[in-house]
Amino acid sequence: MLKLYYAPGTIATASVMCLRETGIDHELVEVDFTQSVQMSPEYHRINPKGRVPALDLGGEILTETGAILEYLAELVPDQGLVPGDxxxxxxxxxxxxxxxxxxxxxxxxxxxxxxxxxxxxxxxxxxxxxxxxxxxxxxxxxxxxxxxxxxxxxxxxxxxxxxxxxxxxxxxxxxxxxxxxxxxxxxxxxxxxxxxxxxxxxxxx
Ligand SMILES: N[C@@H](CCC(=O)N[C@@H](CS)C(=O)NCC(=O)O)C(=O)O
CATH class of the missing domain: 1.20.1050.10 (Glutathione S-transferase Yfyf (Class Pi); Chain A, domain 2)
Known part of the structure; x- marks a missing residue:
């Protein structure tokens, strides 16, 4: 199952909304910025940039909002979330x-x-x-x-x-x-x- 690392109010919310729009089964994992979890060695193993979003595809990790959004769109081509033209x-x-x-x-x-x-x-x-x-x-x-x-x-x-x-x-x-x-x-x-x-x-x- 896709797993999205996010924090509320951040740019990762774009990926949260888009995931929900696609209807793809997924899990949301909050990265607690109040505890600076994004800077921890554990989170750096997920995303060495120390940022959200990060999308776990089941082994492979994808980062950068634009890349994640386009990846999600590719999974549901019939929804036309990226224009065909x-x-x-x-x-x-x-x-x-x-x-x-x-x-x-x-x-x-x-x-x-x-x-x-x-x-x-x-x-x-x-x-x-x-x-x-x-x-x-x-x-x-x-x-x-x-x-x-x-x-x-x-x-x-x-x-x-x-x-x-x-x-x-x-x-x-x-x-x-x-x-x-x-x-x-x-x-x-x-x-x-x-x-x-x-x-x-x-x-x-
Ligand atoms: N270019 C990245 C930027 C990601 C980014 O900067 N995310 C911020 C939240 S809006 C973050 O994780 N900041 C944590 C920090 O600076 O410690 C993307 O669009 O995914």
Whole structure:
């Protein structure tokens, strides 16, 4: 059975929602960040990067949200969670790479600044910049990407779960979400999906 290592509120929630969307039998294993379990030697044997998500395929471990989401989509090809058209699939991956390399990294500057700097002033400066960089990223998504109700129109793709997980951080990152009506409608549409609603109900999101 697939086993997903996750922590609530993190980017691993994208994989939780997507797993539920697929209907594939799986087990969720919480990695307790309050006890820094992600930094333990035991967890490093699962994911040497010390991060979540990590998906145990029954021996093989897969990491990185984009890779996990695409793997899950491949297991249920009839659900069309990755578009069949090569350009549409490319557009979806374009967004996923943006989320991984830019928007998630913007967010990480709030509490994980020690990855990049040591001085208290530098950490405070990085953290203070987060509302602006996250607002810039949200505006990019609002003005250039979201078709509505989902990212690419009426059909949900794995990128929707990725973006939804990141949207869950916006208020905490002090983004004024009222200026982004398309993001608001997107979040509402996603919340109505059983996979997303159940993840909220379980306090994983
Ligand atoms: N590129 C990775 C990033 C994973 C990542 O940074 N996860 C964070 C949670 S959002 C984490 O595990 N942080 C633990 C730590 O920094 O100690 C992915 O998208 O899967």
């Amino acid at each position: 090569p350009l549409k699939a490319g557009r979806m991956r374009e967004v996923m790479f943006y989320l991984a390399s830019t928007m998630h990294v913007n967010h990480a500057h709030k509490r994980r600044g020690h990855r990049w700097a040591d001085k208290e002033d530098s950490l405070a400066d990085m953290s203070a910049k987060v509302p602006q960089t996250m607002t810039d990223s949200a505006r990019y998504m609002e003005e250039n990407i979201i078709v509505g109700p989902y990212l690419f129109g009426d059909v949900v793709t794995v990128a929707d779960f990725y973006f939804y997980a990141i949207c869950n951080w916006l208020e905490g990152d002090r983004v004024d979400v009222r200026q982004f009506p398309k993001i608001g409608a997107f979040r509402q549409a996603m919340r109505e999906r059983a996979s997303v609603a159940a993840t909220h109900d379980d306090n994983i999101l």
